[in-house]
Amino acid sequence: MIGKKSEIKKTMPKSKEKVKEINKVVKQRGEELLKWKVENAVQKRFFSLEDKEQKLLEKTYIVFAQVCPELTREDYLNRLSKSDKLDTTTKTILKKVIWI
Numbered sequence: 001m002i003g004k005k006s007e008i009k010k011t012m013p014k015s016k017e018k019v020k021e022i023n024k025v026v027k028q029r030g031e032e033l034l035k036w037k038v039e040n041a042v043q044k045r046f047f048s049l050e051d052k053e054q055k056l057l058e059k060t061y062i063v064f065a066q067v068c069p070e071l072t073r074e075d076y077l078n079r080l081s082k083s084d085k086l087d088t089t090t091k092t093i094l095k096k097v098i099w100i
Contacts, residue, residue, distance in 0.1 A: 029066075
């Protein structure tokens with residue numbers, strides 16, 4: 001039992017530092033997201049989604065930014081756009097193949 005407690009105490013400072021790092025990234029990305037929203041507020045193409053969908057995109061961006069801190073908002077949106085185009089193209093091809 002005593003050995004386990006000492007192991008926990010040794011890892012706690014590392015865990016606290018990791019949490020501080022994550023909180024710092026979340027705060028930075030939140031500020032970046034707010035700045036981006038202000039700069040692009042008039043562009044309907046970015047804000048044409050319903051409020052729930054928009055918030056989901058913002059939250060997923062912050063989650064991905066924790067994993068990949070160098071990911072910018074524009075890069076994230078570009079990747080989503082490419083993924084959506086690929087999905088649309090795949091569906092179109094499948095429809096043509098299935099109905100031929």
